[in-house]
Amino acid sequence: MVTEDLVWSALETVKDPEVPVSIVALGLINGIALEGSEVAIQVTFTSLGCACMDWIVDDIKAAVGALQEISSVHVDVVWNDPWTKERMTVAARNQLGKWGIQA
Amino acid sequence: MISNEELLEKLANGFVVETEDDMSEDYRKLLVQTLTITADTELISIFSILDALQYVPTLNRRITELAIIQDELGHAHIAYRLLRLLGVDTDYLIYEREAKDFRNPYLMDLKLNNYAELLTLHALLDRAGYVLLGDVFHHTSYGPWKRALTKVDAEEGFHVRNGESGLRAMVKTAAGRQQVQAAVDWMFIMGLDFFGMPDHLKKRSLQLDFRLKGETNDQMRQRWMKSAVGFLDSIQIQAPVHWDSESDSYVTDFPYPCEWDTDQRRWQLDRPVTWQDVLGRFRTHGPYRREYVEILRRGRESYLALRGGGVA
Ligand SMILES: [Fe+2]
Ligand SMILES: [Fe+2]
Numbered sequence: 001m002v003t004e005d006l007v008w009s010a011l012e013t014v015k016d017p018e019v020p021v022s023i024v025a026l027g028l029i030n031g032i033a034l035e036g037s038e039v040a041i042q043v044t045f046t047s048l049g050c051a052c053m054d055w056i057v058d059d060i061k062a063a064v065g066a067l068q069e070i071s072s073v074h075v076d077v078v079w080n081d082p083w084t085k086e087r088m089t090v091a092a093r094n095q096l097g098k099w100g101i102q103a
Numbered sequence: 104m105i106s107n108e109e110l111l112e113k114l115a116n117g118f119v120v121e122t123e124d125d126m127s128e129d130y131r132k133l134l135v136q137t138l139t140i141t142a143d144t145e146l147i148s149i150f151s152i153l154d155a156l157q158y159v160p161t162l163n164r165r166i167t168e169l170a171i172i173q174d175e176l177g178h179a180h181i182a183y184r185l186l187r188l189l190g191v192d193t194d195y196l197i198y199e200r201e202a203k204d205f206r207n208p209y210l211m212d213l214k215l216n217n218y219a220e221l222l223t224l225h226a227l228l229d230r231a232g233y234v235l236l237g238d239v240f241h242h243t244s245y246g247p248w249k250r251a252l253t254k255v256d257a258e259e260g261f262h263v264r265n266g267e268s269g270l271r272a273m274v275k276t277a278a279g280r281q282q283v284q285a286a287v288d289w290m291f292i293m294g295l296d297f298f299g300m301p302d303h304l305k306k307r308s309l310q311l312d313f314r315l316k317g318e319t320n321d322q323m324r325q326r327w328m329k330s331a332v333g334f335l336d337s338i339q340i341q342a343p344v345h346w347d348s349e350s351d352s353y354v355t356d357f358p359y360p361c362e363w364d365t366d367q368r369r370w371q372l373d374r375p376v377t378w379q380d381v382l383g384r385f386r387t388h389g390p391y392r393r394e395y396v397e398i399l400r401r402g403r404e405s406y407l408a409l410r411g412g413g414v415a
Contacts, residue, residue, distance in 0.1 A: 017268070018170070018261045051170035054163040055268060100254035 002069045004034050010063045011041070017052045017059075021095055027087025028056070030078050037071040039064060042078045053077065104128055114314055119246040123189060130313050134245060135189055137315055139196070140206040142182030144232070146197070147207040149175050150395035151215050151224070158218040167265055171225070174258040181251045188247070198403060202396035203388060210293040212389025213368075219273060219282035223290045225266025227331055231297040233259040234327045242317025267334060274338045284340055291342050292370050294331065295359060298324040300378050328353040343372075365390065 011032075014023045023029060023043070030042035041060060045053055057075050064073045085093075085103050096103045110118075110127045120126055126134070149172045159165045183193045210228060215221050236259065240252040273279035302321045310316050318326070328344055332353065335342045347354045358375035363384060 017167075017264050019257065020260065020264075049166065051167045052163070054161055055167065055265075058272070059268075098253075099257040101257075 002034065002037065002039075002067060004032060006067060007032050007034060007039055007041075007064055007070075010067055011060065014056065014059045014063050017055050019096060019099060019101065021092045023056060023060075025089045025092040027083060027089075027092075030081065037069050038074070039070060039072070040074040040076060042076045044078050044081075044083050046083050048079075104131070111312060114244050118244070119249075120244050121246045129309060130315075131189065133310055133313060133315055135186065135191060137239075137310070138182050138186050138189075138248070139191075141236070142179050142186060142196075143205045144207040144211065145175050145179035145182060146399070147205055147211040147392070147395055150391070150398060151211065151213060152221065153398075155215040155218070155221040155224075158215070158221060160218060164269075168221070171262050171265065174262070178255050178258070181255065185247055185251070198400055202393045205388075205392065205396065208293075208297055209363075209385055209389050210290075210296070212392040212395065214391055217282060217286075218269070219279070220286040220290065222266045222269040222273065223283065223286040225262050226270055226334060227266070227287070227290055227294045228297070229259055229262035229266065230331055230334075231294050231327050233263055234323050234330070235297070238316050238318050238323055242314055244314035270340075271338055274340065280340075283338075287335065287340050287342065289369055291331070291344075292359070292361075294327065295324060295355070296381065298327065300382075304378055325352055 008024065011029055012022050012024050015021060016023055016026055016028075026046075028043055028045060030044050032042070033040045041064065043057065043060065045056070050056075057077070060075055061073045064070060088096075088103060093103050104124065105127055107127045107129055110120075110125075110130055114120075118125075120130070123131060152168055152172055152175075156165055156168055159168055183197065186196070187193045215224065233256070236252060236255055240249060240256050243249050243252075270283055274283050298320045300320060302319045305320070308319070311319070328342075332342045332344065343356045344353045345356060346352075357372040360376055360378060360381045362371040362374040362376050362380075363369075364371055
């Protein structure tokens with residue numbers, strides 16, 4: 001049985017290509033909906049001009065699609081609620097700070 | 104300025120160089136030389152990417168490439184900025200110096216022919232930059248550069264990952280795999296060139312003594328090969344080198360260095376040359392250097408014209 005927890009842990013492994021921090025810790029996942037073996041994932045980005053939107057969507061499909069008993073992964077890009085830096089975990093913010101990125 | 108002896112003694116005790124007063128004449132000269140090569144390399148590297156945007160399949164993947172160009176300009180800016188701090192006339196270097204006098208590697212003066220080559224540039228050559236600057240980052244005795252390299256290091260990692268992820272997707276089709284292998288066949292050897300003369304041909308390196316770098320050319324070349332071959336193995340693409348357990352190192356499958364055929368744009372693996380020949384090719388630079396430097400200057404001229412006309 002696939003559980004939502006399992007989907008979340010697969011999402012944890014997907015990193016933002018520009019800064020190798022998990023997209024979950026960055027607060028890019030707006031929600032997931034699991035129905036049987038089909039999952040729909042709502043993802044948002046830090047800005048409309050995010051350089052890696054396709055890339056992140058591809059990585060999400062690959063990571064979640066690799067879960068056993070998942071037959072289809074649907075990724076919806078949403079802009080509500082918009083991303084703000086408050087959505088990042090403290091650990092993610094500290095890691096960015098170490099690389100000289102103010103957040 | 105202080106003497107070499109005094110500086111070497113301080114460096115042995117972990118001294119960090121901050122200002123020109125902390126340097127010896129030779130240290131400053133070598134630092135300026137190293138920073139110039141770095142700045143020119145970062146700057147000229149953007150033009151073949153810019154030209155290859157036409158091969159990038161989707162809009163968002165193009166934006167990824169634009170983000171990389173922006174990073175490289177930032178890296179160039181850091182190095183030129185440090186040069187200015189050392190009293191170097193960077194406007195002259197960028198806008199007036201003759202095109203032939205830029206110090207970037209040969210590969211930057213070429214054009215790429217397809218998306219596979221652009222991705223290979225990132226996966227292999229940004230990796231070479233990552234190895235070279237990573238060495239500076241971890242070992243340099245020059246404080247201002249070390250601090251600036253934190254962000255550069257993280258960004259080069261992104262460029263490499265872009266190449267890797269793109270190549271991983273591309274090798275899934277037979278046609279894509281063939282293109283990737285063809286790109287790696289010539290670009291891997293360009294990567295070997297990046298690290299310069301082998302140690303046994305070099306005289307004692309003052310750069311190492313001054314801790315402007317920590318590893319020798321061959322050590323860095325080996326570190327790059329290990330990392331590059333590791334990735335290529337993971338996508339079952341051949342590199343023209345193999346592990347030699349006797350010498351405990353990677354060795355080339357062909358006599359290296361060998362002749363580069365500019366017109367056919369490929370290596371003549373059966374025609375070995377000397378390092379003097381290689382340096383000669385570096386000095387005469389590649390076919391698009393002049394064009395790239397012209398684009399750079401045209402950009403500035405048209406910007407100044409617009410600003411003069413009250414537009415910008
Ligand atoms: Fe760079
Ligand atoms: Fe780069």
